Each structure stands twice: as C-alpha cells, then as structure tokens.
Amino acid sequence: MEEQASRFIQLFDTYYEDVLRYAARRVDPETARDVTAETFLIAWRKWSAVPLTGQDTLPWLYGVARKVLANETRRERRSERLVARIIADRRDQDAVMAPDPGDHVAGALALAQALEALSPADREVLQLLGWEELTVRQAALVMGCTPATMAVRAFRAKRRFLAVLAERHLRAEPDPVPQVRSERR
Known part of the structure; x- marks a missing residue:
C-alpha cells in the first residue's frame, strides 16, 4: 500500500x-x-x-x-x-x-468561433492533437479508438474546420490585431 x-x-x-x-x-x-x-x-x-x-x-x-x-x-x-x-x-x-444577449457579447476570436462551429467530436480531436500536442496514437487512446480511426477522424475534422474558415472568408492564421470596421454615414 x-x-x-x-x-x-x-x-x-x-x-x-x-x-x-x-x-x-x-x-x-x-x-x-x-x-x-x-x-x-x-x-x-x-x-x-x-x-x-x-x-x-x-x-x-x-x-x-x-x-x-x-x-x-x-x-x-x-x-x-x-x-x-x-x-x-x-x-x-x-x-x-429569450436568451440573454449579454451572454455572447465580448466576441470570440474568429478561429475560436470556427472551432465552436464544429461538432464536439471534431473539436475534441483537433484540441487533443493541437492544444494537447498528442500523437495520433495517444489521441486514439484518449478517444477510445484505434490509431487508424483517429487518423481518419483527424483528417476529416481538419477538412471540416478549413471549410468553416473558408465559408467565413477567414485565413487559418489570424491577424495579431483584429480588423475593426467603422461605419460611415
């Protein structure tokens, strides 16, 4: 003991x-x-x-x-x-x-929004590989699947993430300072 x-x-x-x-x-x-x-x-x-x-x-x-x-x-x-x-x-x-409009004020960064647009499974796969810096084999252990299945999930999650970015006309690398639009009357 x-x-x-x-x-x-x-x-x-x-x-x-x-x-x-x-x-x-x-x-x-x-x-x-x-x-x-x-x-x-x-x-x-x-x-x-x-x-x-x-x-x-x-x-x-x-x-x-x-x-x-x-x-x-x-x-x-x-x-x-x-x-x-x-x-x-x-x-x-x-x-x-009605939902409280203040809940979503303070707008998230464009990449975070794109990540949130993904399914929880896709988001988890990308976070394990990106944030946690796990290998495909290690991420497969976390998710309870085979490394081959994890590789496919990672490929598909990345493809869907890039599609969301393209749909929103965003680049994969954000500008360090967000662009601010001003309205002219």
Whole structure:
C-alpha cells in the first residue's frame, strides 16, 4: 500500500499540471480544478488500470478527464434546464424565454468561433492533437479508438474546420490585431 501511495504521489506530481491545463481549456478554472481532482481520484480507485510505463499514462489521464468533463457537462445542462423550468413556472406559461444577449457579447476570436462551429467530436480531436500536442496514437487512446480511426477522424475534422474558415472568408492564421470596421454615414 505504501508503494502504491508513493507511486501515486509521483504520478500526481508529474501529471497534475497537464491534466489541469487540459481541463482549463474546456471549462472555467474552478471547474477545471474539480475535474482534475476527480480524475486523480479515479486514477487512485482504478490504480491497476493506470498505465504507468511508456507514453500512455498522460493520454489515459486525459481520457478519464474527458469522461469527467462529459459528466460535468451533463450535470450542468440538467441544472440549466431545472433553472429554466423554475423561471418559466414563475412567468406566464405562454412566455418564451429569450436568451440573454449579454451572454455572447465580448466576441470570440474568429478561429475560436470556427472551432465552436464544429461538432464536439471534431473539436475534441483537433484540441487533443493541437492544444494537447498528442500523437495520433495517444489521441486514439484518449478517444477510445484505434490509431487508424483517429487518423481518419483527424483528417476529416481538419477538412471540416478549413471549410468553416473558408465559408467565413477567414485565413487559418489570424491577424495579431483584429480588423475593426467603422461605419460611415
């Protein structure tokens, strides 16, 4: 048990920051810390399943974090639906709730918008390969598929991403300073 504890501490010290960054790119900082903690709790509980040799440890942890994030997203959606129902019950039954226009103010960068236009699966593939800098084999481990399947998914996701950029008349490399249009009357 002591050996397992010391090996776990080493695992935690080695990979905590990587898993935290992975989660922080997908959710707010507080939730990212919770997701990271849950990921390492699962690693402790499923210690015999953790690949401790080679380059598979971090992708395995990313795979666990991905599932924890999915659970968090489902919980958040259920919570949002409950809040919406409570608000709707307080209003007339015929009233339709309009989304808050302030939610989407502060416009995201063009590439981030194009990335958001993709399906969650495509977005995850591109983020694993781009942000997390995983190999196709490692990303396949995270996504629970074969490297060949991951290579196809990556090719298709990249093609769809480039199509969204082209549709929006954007380049793959954004200008460092966004162009601002002024209206002339």
